[in-house]
Amino acid sequence: xxxxxxxxxxxxxxxxxxxxxxxxxxxxxxxxxxxxxxxxxxxxxxxxxxxxxxxxxxxxxxxxxxxxxxxxxxxxxxxxxxxxxxxxxxxxxxxxxxxxxxxxxxxxxxxxxxxxxxxxxxxxxxxxxxxxxxxxxxxxxxxxxxxxxxxxxxxxxxxxxxxxxxxxxxxxxxxxxxxxxxxxxxxxxxxxxxxxxxxxxxxxxxxxxxxxxxxxxxxxxxxxxxxxxxxxxxxxxxxxxxxxxxxxxxxxxxxxxxxxxxxxxxxxxxxxxxxxxxxxxxxxxxxxxxxxxxxxxxxxxxxxxxxxxxxxxxxxxxxxxxxxxxxxxxxxxxxxxxxxxxxxxxxxxxxxxxxxxxxxxxxxxxxxxxxxxxxxxxxxxxxxxxxxxxxxxxxxxxxxxxxxxxxxxxxxxxxxxxxxxxxxxxxxxxxxxxxxxxxxxxxxxxxxxxxxxxxxxxxxxxxxxxxxxxxxxxxxxxxxxxxxxxxxxxxxxxxxxxxxxxxxxxxxxxxxxxxxxxxxxxxxxxxxxxxxxxxxxxxxxxxxxxxxxxxxxxxxxxxxxxxxxxxxxxxxxxxxxxxxxxxxxxxxxxxxxxxxxxxxxxxxxxxxxxxxxxxxxxxxxxxxxxxxxxxxxxxxxxxxxxx
Amino acid sequence: xxxxxxxxxxxxxxxxxxxxxxxxxxxxxxxxxxxxxxxxxxxxxxxxxxxxxxxxxxxxxxxxxxxxxxxxxxxxxxxxxxxxxxxxxxxxxxxxxxxxxxxxxxxxxxxxxxxxxxxxxxxxxxxxxxxxxxxxxxxxxxxx
Numbered sequence: 145x146x147x148x149x150x151x152x153x154x155x156x157x158x159x160x161x162x163x164x165x166x167x168x169x170x171x172x173x174x175x176x177x178x179x180x181x182x183x184x185x186x187x188x189x190x191x192x193x194x195x196x197x198x199x200x201x202x203x204x205x206x207x208x209x210x211x212x213x214x215x216x217x218x219x220x221x222x223x224x225x226x227x228x229x230x231x232x233x234x235x236x237x238x239x240x241x242x243x244x245x246x247x248x249x250x251x252x253x254x255x256x257x258x259x260x261x262x263x264x265x266x267x268x269x270x271x272x273x274x275x276x277x278x279x280x281x282x283x284x285x286x287x288x289x290x291x292x293x294x295x296x297x298x299x300x301x302x303x304x305x306x307x308x309x310x311x312x313x314x315x316x317x318x319x320x321x322x323x324x325x326x327x328x329x330x331x332x333x334x335x336x337x338x339x340x341x342x343x344x345x346x347x348x349x350x351x352x353x354x355x356x357x358x359x360x361x362x363x364x365x366x367x368x369x370x371x372x373x374x375x376x377x378x379x380x381x382x383x384x385x386x387x388x389x390x391x392x393x394x395x396x397x398x399x400x401x402x403x404x405x406x407x408x409x410x411x412x413x414x415x416x417x418x419x420x421x422x423x424x425x426x427x428x429x430x431x432x433x434x435x436x437x438x439x440x441x442x443x444x445x446x447x448x449x450x451x452x453x454x455x456x457x458x459x460x461x462x463x464x465x466x467x468x469x470x471x472x473x474x475x476x477x478x479x480x481x482x483x484x485x486x487x488x489x490x491x492x493x494x495x496x497x498x499x500x501x502x503x504x505x506x507x508x509x510x511x512x513x514x515x516x517x518x519x520x521x522x523x524x525x526x527x528x529x530x531x532x533x534x535x536x537x538x539x540x541x542x543x544x545x546x547x548x549x550x551x552x553x554x555x556x557x558x559x560x561x562x563x564x565x566x567x568x569x570x571x572x573x574x575x576x577x578x579x580x581x582x583x584x585x586x587x588x589x590x591x592x593x594x595x596x597x598x599x600x601x602x603x604x605x606x607x608x609x610x611x612x613x614x615x616x617x618x619x620x621x622x623x624x625x626x627x628x629x630x631x632x633x634x635x636x637x638x639x640x641x642x643x644x645x646x647x648x649x650x651x652x653x654x655x656x657x658x659x660x661x662x663x664x665x666x667x668x669x670x671x672x673x674x675x676x677x678x679x680x681x682x683x684x685x686x687x688x689x690x691x692x693x694x695x696x697x698x699x700x701x702x703x704x705x706x707x708x709x710x711x712x713x714x715x716x717x718x719x720x721x722x723x724x725x726x727x728x729x730x731x732x733x734x735x736x737x738x739x740x741x742x743x744x745x746x747x748x749x750x751x752x753x754x755x756x757x758x759x760x761x762x763x764x765x766x767x768x769x770x771x772x773x774x775x776x777x778x779x780x781x782x783x784x785x786x787x
Numbered sequence: 788x789x790x791x792x793x794x795x796x797x798x799x800x801x802x803x804x805x806x807x808x809x810x811x812x813x814x815x816x817x818x819x820x821x822x823x824x825x826x827x828x829x830x831x832x833x834x835x836x837x838x839x840x841x842x843x844x845x846x847x848x849x850x851x852x853x854x855x856x857x858x859x860x861x862x863x864x865x866x867x868x869x870x871x872x873x874x875x876x877x878x879x880x881x882x883x884x885x886x887x888x889x890x891x892x893x894x895x896x897x898x899x900x901x902x903x904x905x906x907x908x909x910x911x912x913x914x915x916x917x918x919x920x921x922x923x924x925x926x927x928x929x930x931x
Contacts, residue, residue, distance in 0.1 A: 577906040584908030
């Protein structure tokens with residue numbers, strides 16, 4: 145079990161990886177991957193362009209915010225300038241004197257009706273007590289500590305106070321004042337002032353087409369919200385709220401100038417902010433106007449465009465994938481599957497299988513055409529091969545029949561020949577003996593009555609008859625080698641050589657020959673025939689000896705599956721051109737007078753060697769001695785030794 | 788006395804050979820004691836005293852050539868040695884063949900002796916005289 149568990153894991157892995165390989169090897173999957181690869185850049189482009197759009201949208205939103213903030217600041221400066229002019233004019237009026245308070249009161253009241261963005265218009269005497277006010281005084285009010293008053297008194301010029309909450313109106317306002325001087329001596333009589341209702345900014349903001357959720361906030365340098373506009377109105381009153389705990393805002397306030405940024409506002413909404421300092425005149429800003437446009441809103445168009453791009457791309461991709469899926473099926477896979485099916489059939493031996501598709505132009509058509517051509521070629525080749533095979537088979541059978549016939553013919557002819565040789569030598573021998581015997585009888589009984597010529601004729605006749613007799617005997621022996629049945633047994637060649645030398649002992653003794661021989665092996669063969677080999681070869685070596693004492697050496701060496709025997713002498717030798725002739729029946733190289741014999745000896749040896757499955761050849765040269773080589777197969781090892 | 792009683796049957800188809808054999812035998816006795824027949828059928832008729840051989844004597848020795856017309860020498864030999872009444876008569880096979888298988892075949896058929904015909908006249912004569920000497924003078928043969 146543990147083994148099974150151990151092998152299970154790699155198996156699964158292999159299975160999975162091979163599955164993945166097979167999956168990606170599929171043509172359809174590859175096609176889809178291609179389509180996806182084509183779609184990817186478009187997707188990247190869409191993302192890029194989306195971000196680009198967002199960047200642009202952000203910049204535009206921030207610029208828009210900045211523009212509005214700047215516009216607000218500019219508008220305020222214009223209002224301040226307008227207010228200065230108004231105050232300068234009012235300060236010249238005779239009615240606006242502490243001693244003519246009622247007239248002044250009426251004037252301011254009428255003016256307030258004309259200038260709605262003024263929370264109040266009024267005048268203050270030299271002590272700082274208002275003596276005229278468009279808005280009725282709530283009671284005893286002392287404004288001597290207000291910066292616009294003190295500055296105007298100190299400088300004798302137009303002054304702008306700080307952003308403040310009006311003591312008379314109770315509204316956040318920016319007060320401006322101009323000193324009233326007595327004609328002639330320029331004595332300071334008081335100031336005429338206007339309180340600019342910061343609510344005008346609300347109106348301004350509502351006129352500026354700020355996107356939904358945008359804010360316009362005025363914060364003084366202490367971090368207190370003076371004005372806050374939000375469209376649509378959130379319902380919460382932020383005025384008087386301190387933003388000192390908002391580090392970014394505070395930093396912007398301290399930093400001054402125009403600042404842009406993106407951060408979470410007081411209400412928790414993330415906005416793109418732009419701020420512009422609101423200044424009374426020149427100098428240190430007292431407040432900042434912040435315009436915030438919600439990120440969500442700013443990016444809305446870009447996001448929407450990106451979303452649309454994605455949707456479009458998604459649809460296009462889906463369509464492309466669908467087209468690749470079904471189109472691949474229609475244009476590629478069906479054809480390829482057709483070819484695959486046909487190839488499979490072809491493999492199974494259905495040679496007439498074709499893809500069955502029309503071959504249009506293009507690679508697939510070409511493939512289909514090539515396939516069909518290939519199938520046709522294979523079919524034709526197979527047919528040709530079958531035909532060739534059939535022809536070959538027929539030829540082969542014919543050949544075999546012919547060989548058999550020839551073999552039988554040859555066998556018959558051989559048998560006939562041997563039978564002929566046997567019968568001929570038998571039947572020839574008798575009449576020949578008759579001739580021989582009666583000529584002898586003639587010479588014996590009537591020789592004394594014949595003249596010398598007749599005696600000589602009788603000698604020749606006898607000699608001829610004798611020789612013919614020998615031929616017949618030899619021929620009979622020769623024919624008998626082939627005719628005898630093979631009765632082979634294990635034969636010790638040492639014993640064979642002994643027998644042969646014993647048969648030759650008379651000649652050996654006469655010639656004084658020296659015969660050297662190595663120990664000889666055992667072979668499988670016929671004792672009598674093998675004896676004849678050695679007897680004839682050694683006999684020949686003795687017969688064709690030279691002047692010197694004959695030395696005959698018999699050696700043997702293993703050559704693969706055979707023994708190779710060599711019988712060499714120091715005799716008269718044989719010329720190379722006669723090497724073949726010596727083995728031919730009744731072929732003689734010498735005259736009968738020099739060396740007697742019929743010339744059958746080596747033919748017999750050759751026939752015996754061949755009958756034992758060996759070969760025989762000769763190496764010699766005139767006067768160089770002769771070596772006869774012959775081979776005999778080694779006996780097969782008993783099967784026990786083999787194993 | 789015994790020589791006069793002993794008859795040799797020579798079975799030989801070749802007149803030349805027959806004459807030569809008779810000449811060889813004739814050197815040592817009267818021609819009458821060698822009876823000659825030309826073939827195997829005739830030989831068996833002689834031995835069984837059939838036909839014109841009704842009064843033929845029982846031979847002391849049969850000299851048989853193997854090469855015979857009608858019934859060949861081996862067949863004649865087989866019949867003689869297969870016949871209880873005849874098999875005690877010694878048969879000398881006298882033939883031209885020197886072949887080992889012929890020699891073996893003859894002895895296998897219980898030939899008593901195999902003598903090749905030599906083409907040398909002297910040797911032939913000596914062989915015949917030896918047969919005569921041995922079978923009719925040296926060896927003791929059964930009574931009739």
